[in-house]
Amino acid sequence: MRTTAAVCGLLALLLGLPFAGGTTPGAVDRAADAAVAPLGPGVLRALVFPTEPYVVLALGLLAVVLCLRAGRRLEAALALAVPVLAILLTSWVLKPLYDRWKNDTLVYPSGHTVSLVAVLTVLVLVTRRVFVGVLAAVTVLAAAAGLVGMGYHYLTDVVGGTLFAVAVVLVSWPAPHREPAPSTG
Template identity: 45%
Template sequence: MNRSTAAVLATVLTCLLVTVALPLSFPSAGPTGFDRSADDRLHAALDGHHGVYRVLVTPSDPWVVLPILLAAALWYLRSDRWRAGFLVVAPELAVLVNTAALKPMWHRHLKDYLAYPSGHTVQFVAVATALVLVAATRRVRAILATLSVVLLAAVAVGMVGVGYHYPTDILGGTATAVGLVTAQWATVRGRFAANPPAGFSARRP
């Protein structure tokens, strides 16, 4: 097993472990101690700023995420249909698995909906992960990864502030999305290596 394969496997297994282990900390109803502590600190820092919370959630809204995903897929369609196809299929498959299987499995309710893993988080992180994985160079991957982490932090603050999710829902959603998309990428990445986008060498980092 080479180093790259080992890293991918470690990422998928770690994400799986986090997704499965977090629900073990959930009480029969309501938030965990960590959830309550994070919520109290957040509201103490931004008390009375509900509008700010809603703005911070915006990057995870479908009307923002899906056009970015479509634009990226169209960009890659000119030079590499495998990457374009991956961008279209992988994130949405992750969302489908989360909605149809994982949420009902854990059955964690918040208000009138199933909250774990967070669907907003899964969609946002799945798209971000796919974009990072298909990027042609290390520099682009680093830029996209950094931007994604910053935006995810903002989204997390917004969702907790508005009351959409507990912090543990967001942690679980992040692990779920990264794990599912990385697992899909591992099955097809040989195609990417064999078909670099136009203008890039297959050997270029």
């Protein structure tokens, strides 16, 4: 997990460099804008829905409850604290550092994405279920289309936010441990 965290963190930091201090979208950003342009406003609002704070908060509380039900108190505390850490680092450190603007707002990395992906990554780690991972990935892809289509973010902001959120969660999460096999003798 630590290697994946390091790679994601490094990629998030590098991805924002070409856009730092600017407002101009890159070629990938323009292509993403064109790809989602045919989607109607109602569809785009539905796609952005998972990034709403009350949805993210509900998902985070679900992760905490699942941890507490399983008697994993450390993970319950981390399920609450780590997404908050990722959001604070994004808002207070990375956005001012990269200074990328869109519509008079700092946008790299996407705070919408960081909050959603951090909580979904925690849920994947807590549940340890492939289905949850697939559902999380589909949710992030849908939210990305919505965020780009609504004009809130460039695609690179969303990708950077995804990478950064995964990095923060993975570097903060305890390594999985296996329960010892019961003694047969």
